[in-house]
Amino acid sequence: MPKLVDHAQRRAEIVDALLRTAADRGLHAVTMQSVALEAGISVRLVQYYFDTKEQLLLAALTRLAARMGERIENRLRSAGDTATPAEIVEAVMLEAIPADAEGRAFHLVYTEYAVLSVTDAALASQPFMAEPDGMEVFLVRQLRAAQQAGDVDPEVDVRREAVALMAMSAGLGLSVLLGQRPADDAFETVRHHLKRLFQSITPDPAAPKSSSSS
Structure with missing residues (x-):
């Protein structure tokens, strides 16, 4: 009896092979041949899918x-079902720092996609690239909830603050990716800002440690 093929799994394996190739050698080095080699299958099979x-x-x-999204959800889950808006915002901000191998690979490949989308209309039209306001809306919602709970000054412009938080996370993430600062320093910088924004964050918290600093 012929072996049944899980097509969804095979497609996922091919996609993951592309992501590994892009993380190791850059998105510009990705070809059907390089993906097939990484996945351990034929070029013809890649082209089938x-x-x-x-x-x-x-x-x-x-x-x-x-x-x-999965990584952010996992970090939020670790904060517990009763996580406060401050803890949720902190979790999202810290996830933007490439502190482990998978996080570094993600940020590296995403940055390459972002650069490529400047001249590639098909990529630029994808929701992940064309609709970046989803995170802004999420942060605004958390900041407003914190204001209602008395944890953020009611005079704070939550939309402007959300935009600033996104810019901070993007800048710090890139600086870690480029080796300009260690991940622990980026964590400290995030918390330095958040403890001024949220009253519930203690003045001198122990910053979370990354698995490696470079």
């Missing part, structure tokens, strides 16, 4: 977005 390289790139971008 993805007619073009563009289709493969778009599928990998979708997977990248989903994996980022």
